[in-house]
Amino acid sequence: MAPALEGEKRDGGLVLRASGDWLARTVGSVEDTVAEAGAADLGRQVVVDCGDVARIDTAGALLLEKLVRGLGANGRDVRLEAVSERDQPLFDVVRKALDRERPQPEKRKTNRILDLVAATGRGSVAVKDEIVVALNIIGGAMVGGVQRLTGKTQIRPAAIFAQVEQMGLRAVPIIFLMSFLIGAIIAQQGAFQLRRFGGELYAVNLAAILILREIGVLLTAIMIAGRSGSAITAEIGSMKMREEIDALHVIGLNPIGVLVFPRLVALVIVLPLLAFIANLAGLLGAMLTLNIYSDISFASFGQGVQYSVDMFTVFSGVIKAPFMAVMIGLIASAEGMKVGGSAESLGLRVTASVVKSIFLVILMDGLFAIFYASIGL
Numbered sequence: 001m002a003p004a005l006e007g008e009k010r011d012g013g014l015v016l017r018a019s020g021d022w023l024a025r026t027v028g029s030v031e032d033t034v035a036e037a038g039a040a041d042l043g044r045q046v047v048v049d050c051g052d053v054a055r056i057d058t059a060g061a062l063l064l065e066k067l068v069r070g071l072g073a074n075g076r077d078v079r080l081e082a083v084s085e086r087d088q089p090l091f092d093v094v095r096k097a098l099d100r101e102r103p104q105p106e107k108r109k110t111n112r113i114l115d116l117v118a119a120t121g122r123g124s125v126a127v128k129d130e131i132v133v134a135l136n137i138i139g140g141a142m143v144g145g146v147q148r149l150t151g152k153t154q155i156r157p158a159a160i161f162a163q164v165e166q167m168g169l170r171a172v173p174i175i176f177l178m179s180f181l182i183g184a185i186i187a188q189q190g191a192f193q194l195r196r197f198g199g200e201l202y203a204v205n206l207a208a209i210l211i212l213r214e215i216g217v218l219l220t221a222i223m224i225a226g227r228s229g230s231a232i233t234a235e236i237g238s239m240k241m242r243e244e245i246d247a248l249h250v251i252g253l254n255p256i257g258v259l260v261f262p263r264l265v266a267l268v269i270v271l272p273l274l275a276f277i278a279n280l281a282g283l284l285g286a287m288l289t290l291n292i293y294s295d296i297s298f299a300s301f302g303q304g305v306q307y308s309v310d311m312f313t314v315f316s317g318v319i320k321a322p323f324m325a326v327m328i329g330l331i332a333s334a335e336g337m338k339v340g341g342s343a344e345s346l347g348l349r350v351t352a353s354v355v356k357s358i359f360l361v362i363l364m365d366g367l368f369a370i371f372y373a374s375i376g377l
Contacts, residue, residue, distance in 0.1 A: 001054055003030045005037060013045030013077075016067075019052035022060025034063055038070040046071050051082030061087070061094045069098070133334045137256055159262040160269075167228040167263075168270030174227075175220055175274050176281045182219060183211055183282030184289040191294045200294050204286075204304030209313060211282035217275040217317040218365050221324040224271055225357035229332040232263050233353040236336025237346045245337075260333045267325035275321045279314075312377055320368050324361050331357045 003020040016037060020026070048068055050056075056064075064080065072078040083091055190203035236259055239245050248255045283305070290296040296304075335353035339346050 003027055003060070005030055005033050007037070010047075013047060014043050015047045015049050017049045017052060018064060019054075021054050022056040022063065024057055024059035027060050027063050031063065034067050038067050044076055046076055046078045048078070048080045049082050050080065050084075050087070053084075053087070056087050056090065058090065058094065061090045062098075065091060065094050065098065130334065133337070134330045137260055137330055137333050137337075143254070143257065156262070160265050163262050163266030164270055166231070167224065167266050168274060171224065171227060171270075171274060172277060175223060175278050178219060178223065179211075179216060179278035179281035180285035182215060183207060183285030186210055186215065186282075187286035187289040188293050191290060195294075201296065201300070201304065203290060203294065204296065204301050205308035207286035207290075208283060208305045208309050211286065212279055212309060212313050213316050214365065214369070216279040216282050217320050217324070218361070220275045220278045221271065221321070221328065221361045221365075222358050224267070224274065224325075225328045225332075225361055226354050228267065229328045229357045230350050230354050232329065232332035233336040233339075233350045234346065236260075236333060237339030237349055240337065240339045241341055241346065256333075260329070263333065264326065264329040267329045268322050271325035271328075272318050272321040275318050279317065316372065316377070320365065324364055327360050327364060328357045331360065 001020040003018070003022045003026050006017050006019070008015050008017065022030075048064060050064065053060075068078050068080050080091070187203055187207040190206040191200050194200050194203055194206075236245075239259070245255045245259075248258060287298060287301045290301060291298060332353045335349040335356070339349050
């Protein structure tokens with residue numbers, strides 16, 4: 001029988017009559033009714049009558065006891081009546097549980113110095129773990145490469161070329177457009193600032209050196225980190241979630257050699273090519289902008305580039321690309337291998353992959369700049 005709670009007036013007061021089976025599996029149907037009764041203005045005298053209750057367990061007794069206490073908290077005279085001798089011990093246990101004092105959690109004493117040391121230690125261990133994972137992936141990829149070169153494992157060019165198409169060919173439009181616009185902006189701002197000194201023509205030198213040495217390869221690597229790096233993490237992470245990587249272990253295949261090696265090789269191939277395309281697009285954007293904004297002819301632009309740019313400047317940016325490609329591939333693959341069994345874990349690892357890759361790419365570019373300056377280039 002479903003539980004019910006009905007009200008009626010008696011002897012100048014109000015009687016709430018409980019009936020039916022007040023069990024854990026049934027009291028959900030009357031929880032709203034009990035809550036409304038507890039919040040309503042029922043007068044100064046209220047009686048909760050349990051005479052018609054057929055069966056009751058701890059959940060039902062707790063609900064009725066909370067109703068009585070809630071009504072009594074507003075200064076009303078509230079009584080619980082007609083409880084059977086069989087159910088009285090149950091109500092006694094519920095009352096003892098509600099009256100028991102809850103221990104307050106002790107506030108942990110904090111020491112900022114110790115917290116700082118602990119955070120530094122945790123960070124150091126995390127960096128160590130990242131390095132170990134990266135070295136593991138490098139070792140696995142090298143072993144896979146050696147096995148393919150020595151004929152122990154079949155070379156699968158289709159896997160590499162598929163990744164080259166996905167990471168390189170399909171990225172050309174966005175890389176070209178982005179580099180074109182950045183080159184145009186650099187040229188316009190350079191010409192605008194140099195115009196007041198009468199050196200507007202030197203905007204050609206500024207744009208050419210900046211694009212070829214830094215901006216072209218750096219922005220390309222950042223775009224690849226966000227586009228291809230996140231894709232690598234998502235692909236490997238989804239395979240980890242579906243236990244496909246465990247299946248590769250079971251059938252005797254090295255997941256790093258099968259999954260990571262083709263992607264690393266493809267990144268090392270496509271990133272220098274995309275950086276070269278980005279350099280050309282940036283120079284094209286700078287040339288058109290200076291022609292329109294500063295009336296510098298195409299011939300003058302080409303002559304300025306020829307005078308200000310040497311062979312090292314042309315290749316100084318592209319030289320960085322393979323190192324950045326390896327860094328992006330390692331970070332993306334390592335984060336993919338860390339994915340757990342939930343979609344939330346996949347999202348967190350993809351985010352971490354992009355953030356770490358972009359940070360390390362910028363850091364590596366700065367290290368190259370310091371190295372070039374130290375050798376006088």
